Amino acid sequence: MANDIVLKNLTKIFKKHHSEVRAVNGVSFEIKEGELFGLLGPNGAGKTTLIKCISTLLIPDGGTAIVGGCDVLKDPLGVRKKIGVLTGGERSLYWKLSALDNLKYFAALYGVPKNKVKERIEFLLELMDLKDRANENVEKFSSGMKQKLAIARALVHDPPILLIDEPTLGLDPYFARFIRQFIKEELSKKLRKTILLTTHYMDEADELCDRVAFMNRGRIDALDTPSALKKAMPQEQILELKCLGDLYKEDFVQIKESASLNISRQDGFHYVRVSTDNPEMLLSRLVELIRDRAKILSVNVTSPTLEDVFVYLTGASLKESQDE
Ligand SMILES: Nc1ncnc2c1ncn2[C@@H]1O[C@H](COP(=O)(O)OP(=O)(O)O)[C@@H](O)[C@H]1O
Numbered sequence: 183m184a185n186d187i188v189l190k191n192l193t194k195i196f197k198k199h200h201s202e203v204r205a206v207n208g209v210s211f212e213i214k215e216g217e218l219f220g221l222l223g224p225n226g227a228g229k230t231t232l233i234k235c236i237s238t239l240l241i242p243d244g245g246t247a248i249v250g251g252c253d254v255l256k257d258p259l260g261v262r263k264k265i266g267v268l269t270g271g272e273r274s275l276y277w278k279l280s281a282l283d284n285l286k287y288f289a290a291l292y293g294v295p296k297n298k299v300k301e302r303i304e305f306l307l308e309l310m311d312l313k314d315r316a317n318e319n320v321e322k323f324s325s326g327m328k329q330k331l332a333i334a335r336a337l338v339h340d341p342p343i344l345l346i347d348e349p350t351l352g353l354d355p356y357f358a359r360f361i362r363q364f365i366k367e368e369l370s371k372k373l374r375k376t377i378l379l380t381t382h383y384m385d386e387a388d389e390l391c392d393r394v395a396f397m398n399r400g401r402i403d404a405l406d407t408p409s410a411l412k413k414a415m416p417q418e419q420i421l422e423l424k425c426l427g428d429l430y431k432e433d434f435v436q437i438k439e440s441a442s443l444n445i446s447r448q449d450g451f452h453y454v455r456v457s458t459d460n461p462e463m464l465l466s467r468l469v470e471l472i473r474d475r476a477k478i479l480s481v482n483v484t485s486p487t488l489e490d491v492f493v494y495l496t497g498a499s500l501k502e503s504q505d506e
């Protein structure tokens with residue numbers, strides 16, 4: 183099968199005062215035709231910068247990116263015809279125009295032949311279930327409705343390749359579920375689009391993607407199918423403690439499993455997750471270490487998630503910001 187996206191050593195550097203940030207630092211991978219590929223990483227990993235380089239919004243400082251057979255540097259117009267871009271839905275639409283007028287405007291902008299525009303827009307309004315609201319101004323739409331229209335906009339010239347940046351960021355759970363389902367069932371399976379999506383939600387990547395690349399600090403640390411990535415964990419079980427009290431990763435350096443240890447905060451609780459072959463033994467050691475600092479509220483043993491693998495392979499947490 184042909185490759186729709188080929189990146190070789192792609193690099194983008196931002197200069198800040200006297201220092202520089204290698205937001206994308208020598209990234210190489212290929213995405214096959216029809217593949218649903220996920221770029222997973224915490225805030226600041228470089229995901230959006232990578233998408234912007236591939237979509238010709240930013241000029242890379244090094245390496246090459248071939249998209250739909252066109253080189254982003256030599257043939258940016260060729261690239262733009264092959265791609266639909268979906269980034270933070272709301273900013274890509276005109277709020278004072280109706281949904282219909284937005285689509286007409288973008289159809290003209292992307293050079294959809296005049297005699298095809300009506301048919302194309304009707305298809306998209308039907309596809310996104312927006313027919314009843316086509317004449318309403320976009321400013322009246324909820325963020326979920328705007329995201330639907332932004333998807334229609336990205337599809338207006340029927341591009342074979344879609345670049346989707348954080349598709350469910352800021353959406354309520356109902357719409358997030360709808361958008362995920364839609365990407366998988368309609369865009370990928372039915373319309374056979376080649377899709378590169380970024381996310382910092384590991385369950386989103388796990389649920390949707392054929393293959394996933396872990397990105398951290400501008401680099402790709404691992405790339406495989408979600409199930410193969412999970413098999414990369416040397417230990418088969420995850421011990422999880424729910425605690426009350428302040429805990430830090432440094433508190434656990436003495437235990438041999440500390441490389442895979444991850445602490446996250448949620449609703450005022452600390453969750454400590456560690457991979458292990460021997461949960462009972464590890465638990466007694468953890469209890470000793472934690473006893474004076476925090477109260478253990480519950481103990482759980484589970485299988486590794488993609489997030490556990492991410493922590494193990496990159497040493498970073500998906501939830502912690504990498505921004506300096
Ligand atoms: N326009 C910019 N100017 C300077 N630094 C930037 C710019 N855009 C992004 N960065 C920096 O590049 C790094 C990667 O950012 P970004 O690509 O937005 O990551 P992600 O999308 O994974 O959260 C961060 O350190 C960020 O601060």
Ligand SMILES: [Mg+2]
Binds near residue numbers: 230
């Ligand atoms: Mg981003």
